[in-house]
Amino acid sequence: MSDNIRIISGSAHPDLTFKICSHIGVEPCQTRQVRFSNENILVQIEENVREMDVFVIQPSCSPVSDGIMELLITIDALKHASAKRVTAVLPYFPYSRSDKKDKPRISITARLMADLLEAAGADRVLTMDLHSPQVQGFFRIPVDQLLAAPIICDHLRATRNLDNYVLVAGDVGEAKEIGAYANRLDLPIAIVDKRRDGDNEKPRAVNIVGDVAGKKALIVDDEIASGGTLIEATEFLIKHGVVSVEAAAVHPVLSGNAIDRITASSLESVVVSDTIPLRAETPCGKIEVCSIAPLLADAIKAIHSGSSISQLFR
Structure with a gap:
């Protein structure tokens, strides 16, 4: 792999990130997360990411809301650190079941998640087995959905x-x-x-x-x-x-x-x-x-090199 790729692990699933990095042959990018007494979260990228192709791995799992905020803050930090492209790698997409308005006065929260990721600065999304495939259509940025x-x-x-x-x-x-x-x-x-x-x-x-x-x-x-x-x-x-x-x-x-x-x-x-x-x-x-780590690793390599990921659907 070229030296302009960085892979960042959120706190949700570091073991998966380490497996992916092992398959790709890179070390995880060093970051620091701090939770203050007022429950605010600070994320600091501790390596140079200027003009880098960065992948942030953070599936949705407990505590869900904290994980979402950590992901959005990390993406925003990367954009302010002049990362060339940021891909949010979400093996399990947050609020994927909330994909339609099937009750009065409720949020289509999966669409809200798409809006938040774009507003934070994500350039593309890599995910797996969406509960509802139409969630891809909620985005205005490229979304690749892999199948397990x-x-x-x-x-x-x-x-x-x-x-x-x-x-x-x-x-x-x-x-x-x-x-x-x-x-x-x-x-x-x-x-x-x-x-x-x-x-x-x-x-x-x-x-x-x-x-x-x-x-x-x-x-x-x-x-x-x-x-x-x-x-x-x-x-x-x-x-x-x-x-x-x-x-x-x-x-x-x-x-x-x-x-x-x-x-x-x-x-x-x-x-x-x-x-x-x-x-x-x-x-x-x-x-x-x-483990789906080899599949995600191959997808990340394909996205980074600009090659097709269609072969991964075999």
């Missing part, structure tokens, strides 16, 4: 005999996304049919579209938050005669007591990527992590 499906599929093929597996979408809305996995793994698809009995009631599973009896089910989703929907789908599939249930998701949000719920559930395993760091204080032997 190839990496997760490679992991599944290497660690399992997939002959008797069926891929399962937790609802109709996930059916389109699951196609990327079905094509790569050459597996059949089933869909959990959910219905809503009333305006204020939670959707409930009522049927399975597809053949699952006697098969090993693999539930595929873009993220796991509280784990409630995943656990519900697991129990529903077991009632319909599956041999076992596993899951695969890109973003391991795992909020609240999600890890405890997964540990106590009938799920045999959950494959996730490392777009978000797992909480070390609550380990779970059922969770398998495959």
